[in-house]
Amino acid sequence: MIESLRSFLDRVAGARPTAEESAELAATLDRLSAGLADRQVSERERLFARLSVQGRGQSLTPQLFIDEQDAQSVTGHVTFRPYFVGGNGAAHGGTIPLLFDEALGRLANAGGRRASRTAYLTVNFRSIARIGNRLTLTARHVKEDGRKRVISGELRDGDLLVADAEGLFVELRPGQP
Ligand SMILES: CCCCCCCCCCCC(=O)SCCNC(=O)CCNC(=O)[C@H](O)C(C)(C)COP(=O)(O)OP(=O)(O)OC[C@H]1O[C@@H](n2cnc3c(N)ncnc32)[C@H](O)[C@@H]1OP(=O)(O)O
Numbered sequence: 001m002i003e004s005l006r007s008f009l010d011r012v013a014g015a016r017p018t019a020e021e022s023a024e025l026a027a028t029l030d031r032l033s034a035g036l037a038d039r040q041v042s043e044r045e046r047l048f049a050r051l052s053v054q055g056r057g058q059s060l061t062p063q064l065f066i067d068e069q070d071a072q073s074v075t076g077h078v079t080f081r082p083y084f085v086g087g088n089g090a091a092h093g094g095t096i097p098l099l100f101d102e103a104l105g106r107l108a109n110a111g112g113r114r115a116s117r118t119a120y121l122t123v124n125f126r127s128i129a130r131i132g133n134r135l136t137l138t139a140r141h142v143k144e145d146g147r148k149r150v151i152s153g154e155l156r157d158g159d160l161l162v163a164d165a166e167g168l169f170v171e172l173r174p175g176q177p
Contacts, residue, residue: 002048002057009059009083051106059083061102062095064137071111073140074103078155080131090128096155097123099137100165104151107139108169116149116169126161133157147171 017025048058055063062084066076078099086092101121108116129135139153149169155162 002053002059005059006063006081006083010081013083013085056102061098062091064099064103069107069110071113071141073138074107074110076103076137077134078137079134080129082131085131088128089131091131093125096125096129096163097121097165099155100139100153100163100167103137104139104153104165104167105169107141108149108151108167113149114171116147116171119148119168119170121165121167123163123165125163127157129155129162130157135162142166147173 049060050057055065062078062080064076064078066074068075080091080095084091084095086095100123101118104121105116105118136156137153138156139151142150142152144150147170149171151167151169153165153167155164
């Protein structure tokens with residue numbers, strides 16, 4: 001279902017339907033939304049955004065596929081699809097921090113560590129992330145100090161550095177949302 005949703009968003013992002021087709025599409029979407037109105041559940045019960053699904057079962061973030069992971073580091077790959085176009089064939093600038101937040105955040109909480117949240121995330125954009133190219137993401141724990149975990153990451157297109165990032169993740173206290 002989520003893959004169909006992603007494909008649909010890619011098609012919407014790349015299409016120029018007529019006014020009549022747009023109205024027809026809107027009516028179809030409204031009908032589909034209405035069908036889910038009485039299926040609304042709590043965050044924990046929903047199917048959307050399951051971490052256990054490769055690429056994460058949601059349409060918000062670009063799909064990150066994990067190739068190798070341990071408690072200290074992770075390597076994965078990602079391809080920005082047409083939905084994520086910012087302009088001139090490059091991924092939207094906001095999607096790169098989104099990807100790093102997801103990847104670094106998951107690594108911050110890996111290895112049986114208690115849940116943490118992003119306190120800061122610094123991203124350097126080194127070259128454009130081309131839509132459709134398979135990019136490699138690596139991340140590693142740099143240092144852990146009490147509740148604070150510093151994680152760094154890099155996104156590469158072959159040998160070309162696309163972006164790098166550093167994030168501080170602070171372990172949540174019991175009961176902290
Ligand atoms: C969870 C499910 C996952 C599920 C898995 C999900 C995977 C995806 C993960 C995505 C993660 C996210 O996007 S989370 C969503 C985005 N982030 C948020 O919404 C966080 C909003 N901010 C907060 O809730 C809070 O500010 C916290 C939790 C980050 C920190 O608050 P706190 O717990 O009260 O801690 P506090 O005492 O302020 O700080 C603890 C230590 O960290 C330092 N510190 C705190 N903030 C900063 C900062 N910006 N820059 C430098 N240092 C800082 C303090 O100086 C202190 O150092 P010292 O004095 O001890 O030396």
